Amino acid sequence: MAKKLLPVVQTAGLCKTFRDFWRRPKVEAVKDLNLEIRPGEVFGLLGPNGSGKSTTIKMLLGLLYPTRGRISLFGKSPTDVAVKSRIGFLPEETYLYPFLVARETLDYYGKLFRLPVSIRQERTEKLLEMVGLKHEAKRRIGEYSKGMARRIGLAQALVNDPEFLILDEPTAGLDPIGTRQMKDVIRALGAKGKTILLSSHVLSDVEDVCDRVTILYGGQQRAAGDIGELLSDRDVTQITTPALSQETLERLRDLVRRLENKDILDVTHPRAKLEDFFLKIVEEAQAARVQTSGARAGGAVPDFLAKATEASTHEIVESLVTASSGSEPLPIEEFKPPEPEVEQSREVIEQLMGTEATPEQEDGEQAREEKADNEGPRPTPRADKRVIDSLIDQADPKENED
Amino acid sequence: MKIALVFLVLIGIIVLGLPFSISGDSSLTGRVRSFMSYSLTATALLLGMLTIFMSRSLSDELSKRQILTLMTKPLPRWQFIVGKWAGITIFNIFFLCFTGALVYGMVHYIKVAYPPSDDRYDVAQLEDEVLIARHALPWKTPDFDRGADILFERNLEEGKYELRLDFDPQAERALLKEKLTARWRVVPPLGARQFAFHNVLCDRSPGNHVQVRYYTRITRYPADEIYRSYWIFGNPEKGTPVVAIPTQHVVGRFHTISVPAECVAPDHTLSVEFHNENPFPGERQAPNIIEFLSKDEVEVLFVVGSFEGNLLRLLILMMCKLMFLAAVGILMASVFSFPVACLASFTIYVLAGTRSFIMESMDWTTRSSFFATESLEDFAVIAASHLYRVVTYIIPDFAYYDGVETFVSGHNVSLAWVLQGVGVLVFVQTFAVLGLAVLLFHRREVAEVSV
Numbered sequence: 001m002a003k004k005l006l007p008v009v010q011t012a013g014l015c016k017t018f019r020d021f022w023r024r025p026k027v028e029a030v031k032d033l034n035l036e037i038r039p040g041e042v043f044g045l046l047g048p049n050g051s052g053k054s055t056t057i058k059m060l061l062g063l064l065y066p067t068r069g070r071i072s073l074f075g076k077s078p079t080d081v082a083v084k085s086r087i088g089f090l091p092e093e094t095y096l097y098p099f100l101v102a103r104e105t106l107d108y109y110g111k112l113f114r115l116p117v118s119i120r121q122e123r124t125e126k127l128l129e130m131v132g133l134k135h136e137a138k139r140r141i142g143e144y145s146k147g148m149a150r151r152i153g154l155a156q157a158l159v160n161d162p163e164f165l166i167l168d169e170p171t172a173g174l175d176p177i178g179t180r181q182m183k184d185v186i187r188a189l190g191a192k193g194k195t196i197l198l199s200s201h202v203l204s205d206v207e208d209v210c211d212r213v214t215i216l217y218g219g220q221q222r223a224a225g226d227i228g229e230l231l232s233d234r235d236v237t238q239i240t241t242p243a244l245s246q247e248t249l250e251r252l253r254d255l256v257r258r259l260e261n262k263d264i265l266d267v268t269h270p271r272a273k274l275e276d277f278f279l280k281i282v283e284e285a286q287a288a289r290v291q292t293s294g295a296r297a298g299g300a301v302p303d304f305l306a307k308a309t310e311a312s313t314h315e316i317v318e319s320l321v322t323a324s325s326g327s328e329p330l331p332i333e334e335f336k337p338p339e340p341e342v343e344q345s346r347e348v349i350e351q352l353m354g355t356e357a358t359p360e361q362e363d364g365e366q367a368r369e370e371k372a373d374n375e376g377p378r379p380t381p382r383a384d385k386r387v388i389d390s391l392i393d394q395a396d397p398k399e400n401e402d
Numbered sequence: 403m404k405i406a407l408v409f410l411v412l413i414g415i416i417v418l419g420l421p422f423s424i425s426g427d428s429s430l431t432g433r434v435r436s437f438m439s440y441s442l443t444a445t446a447l448l449l450g451m452l453t454i455f456m457s458r459s460l461s462d463e464l465s466k467r468q469i470l471t472l473m474t475k476p477l478p479r480w481q482f483i484v485g486k487w488a489g490i491t492i493f494n495i496f497f498l499c500f501t502g503a504l505v506y507g508m509v510h511y512i513k514v515a516y517p518p519s520d521d522r523y524d525v526a527q528l529e530d531e532v533l534i535a536r537h538a539l540p541w542k543t544p545d546f547d548r549g550a551d552i553l554f555e556r557n558l559e560e561g562k563y564e565l566r567l568d569f570d571p572q573a574e575r576a577l578l579k580e581k582l583t584a585r586w587r588v589v590p591p592l593g594a595r596q597f598a599f600h601n602v603l604c605d606r607s608p609g610n611h612v613q614v615r616y617y618t619r620i621t622r623y624p625a626d627e628i629y630r631s632y633w634i635f636g637n638p639e640k641g642t643p644v645v646a647i648p649t650q651h652v653v654g655r656f657h658t659i660s661v662p663a664e665c666v667a668p669d670h671t672l673s674v675e676f677h678n679e680n681p682f683p684g685e686r687q688a689p690n691i692i693e694f695l696s697k698d699e700v701e702v703l704f705v706v707g708s709f710e711g712n713l714l715r716l717l718i719l720m721m722c723k724l725m726f727l728a729a730v731g732i733l734m735a736s737v738f739s740f741p742v743a744c745l746a747s748f749t750i751y752v753l754a755g756t757r758s759f760i761m762e763s764m765d766w767t768t769r770s771s772f773f774a775t776e777s778l779e780d781f782a783v784i785a786a787s788h789l790y791r792v793v794t795y796i797i798p799d800f801a802y803y804d805g806v807e808t809f810v811s812g813h814n815v816s817l818a819w820v821l822q823g824v825g826v827l828v829f830v831q832t833f834a835v836l837g838l839a840v841l842l843f844h845r846r847e848v849a850e851v852s853v
């Protein structure tokens with residue numbers, strides 16, 4: 001029986017009430033919050049302004065004391081000093097010393113973790129490389145832009161290679177490159193098995209990286225669970241195809257109407273993300289070696305933080321395939337996100353292919369034929385070959401064997 | 403850091419500029435004494451202010467929220483507070499070393515900057531009376547308990563107390579003792595008085611000297627303000643040579659006469675006789691009464707250490723006060739914002755500096771009884787003074803540990819005094835304040851917001 005791992009964070013009935021100068025209760029920021037963050041997951045803490053996200057985070061870190069309830073961090077109190085050596089924290093505003101340069105800042109925080117000099121220096125350089133500020137490392141933090149300071153904030157949160165990383169609005173102030181890199185770092189750390197608590201207003205960022213989320217409102221938990229489960233809408237089916245002709249679209253509408261007695265809700269052309277377009281432009285500028293005094297595209301995630309990179313994933317899968325088949329492994333393409341599910345109804349495929357129809361389809365077909373007879377002969381539509389090929393590829397293997 | 407640099411420059415300007423702007427009594431000794439007094443007092447004041455300003459770093463970290471990043475690191479809060487205090491203390495050690503070196507250098511510069519042929523610039527006097535560490539033994543009047551008893555018995559026999567209704571024997575004896583002591587301190591014309599200083603632990607080798615410092619207080623000032631008398635030192639019964647030293651000094655000032663150390667007996671006793679008599683036959687002098695009213699008006703001084711050692715001990719005493727101030731600054735900064743913390747720290751600084759003065763001025767109120775008050779106002783005044791008396795037991799007496807005047811007058815800043823300062827100021831009061839700061843900061847919510 002697998003040993004149940006202790007949650008990294010556990011709260012029970014957590015409450016926080018802020019008082020005024022005369023100690024009268026004024027604002028109930030958190031009410032009866034029961035939170036659990038499991039080891040190795042990326043956990044999202046969402047909510048509108050004033051919902052208690054930052055207050056919760058500060059209580060987890062011992063920066064605020066709860067009015068009622070219990071908190072445990074790695075099974076201990078948040079004020080336990082030893083626990084803090086396992087945590088990295090990026091606050092919602094970057095509170096660093098403006099008179100220190102970037103290198104000194106990371107070195108200073110590294111000293112607080114009692115890291116040996118050599119490790120401190122090595123990590124400082126690698127983190128500066130990662131956040132793209134190696135060339136600006138001798139400038140004082142006070143001279144940095146907000147985004148650049150944010151990057152250094154991330155670097156200081158990672159200097160101790162924490163087991164539990166808390167990121168409060170990590171992408172605030174970052175350009176799209178930095179945002180993308182932040183998400184890459186989060187994914188890489190998550191893949192390594194680190195536990196991450198992410199609080200953000202940018203819902204798309206949370207959606208991209210989190211495993212589980214909880215939504216707060218008025219200091220109370222309103223929803224919580226696995227992000228896939230929370231967001232999936234079982235009432236709608238989405239199919240993605242290459243461009244189709246109008247006639248094919250009409251036939252599809254009729255088919256769905258006939259088979260499912262439902263109308264297709266929406267047919268549109270997808271739009272590229274502005275983020276991708278922006279990154280393309282920046283990459284072109286970098287390829288042309290245009291000068292900049294700001295942040296540059298960061299380097300790879302340092303090895304001391306994330307050893308499970310995409311290449312490693314490639315190797316692992318490759319080795320598994322080799323081990324199972326005993327033959328030369330098939331070339332594996334670059335990792336792609338899973339294709340959206342396509343309706344693999346046998347009837348739909350056969351209908352499109354013009355193969356044997358079912359009795360219901362025959363009735364329907366007969367009705368259409370009768371209508372067509374009344375209207376006159378209709379030309380038989382030609383199915384796009386690419387559609388056919390893709391449908392064949394995605395068909396049930398057993399169907400193919402048959 | 404910029405503020406610290408400004409203060410450093412200010413101290414440098416003061417210390418380097420003072421020798422050229424003040425002259426004291428125009429003698430070399432006066433110049434050096436004035437320079438050391440002003441420069442060391444100014445340094446103590448400026449460093450006190452700087453210490454309070456430097457503690458603002460804690461207030462800044464709290465207000466600018468850098469504390470949020472710090473407190474999430476494995477850094478115990480008590481270490482953070484003690485570290486802040488240690489940092490300010492190290493700064494102060496550096497500043498004091500810098501100032502001490504400057505003062506030492508300028509003193510020796512002044513010593514060589516003036517022509518030694520000019521009587522006003524007597525280097526030997528400077529080295530004997532200022533650039534030295536001398537222990538001062540004040541004189542002790544004899545105990546007239548026995549004399550008071552004898553006088554009391556005689557008065558009783560003569561029936562002088564028969565008609566007195568409020569006669570109190572104890573009070574009467576005390577009064578008689580006081581009268582005898584007062585009479586003994588007054589030397590009539592052609593009269594003499596004998597003193598004996600004990601524990602004169604000096605080097606009795608030939609060539610060494612001890613000094614007798616005295617204040618001439620007379621009842622009628624002569625026209626030329628000069629009074630003539632003579633002193634006899636030594637005790638042949640104890641095997642010491644006897645030396646007679648005639649003096650003619652300006653009245654109303656302290657004067658110092660050098661006495662051969664051989665006059666001090668092997669049991670470390672120096673026998674002294676003062677004669678209120680003109681020893682200069684060619685000079686006319688009207689008879690006058692000489693009074694030695696205070697125990698400080700006659701003292702014997704002997705060398706116990708060097709100028710350098712004395713300066714070092716003085717700097718340590720100053721350091722003790724700065725360490726306490728640093729702890730107060732940290733305590734206030736851990737609780738209040740910078741302006742309030744600064745104001746509170748300065749208030750305590752002023753209270754510490756004036757504590758003995760305020761305690762003396764409030765003495766009559768604290769001796770008064772609550773039940774003897776006639777109005778609410780009197781009651782409030784007495785209550786406030788009692789409360790203040792309690793508070794001042796917590797706040798140290800900086801005036802007591804002010805060694806500048808002792809140092810400037812060439813007296814020894816004793817090791818016992820320094821150890822007392824270290825023990826009380828540092829180990830008791832400073833650490834108590836630091837402990838309180840640690841306790842308060844430990845309970846403080848550093849991310850607290852005002853609602």
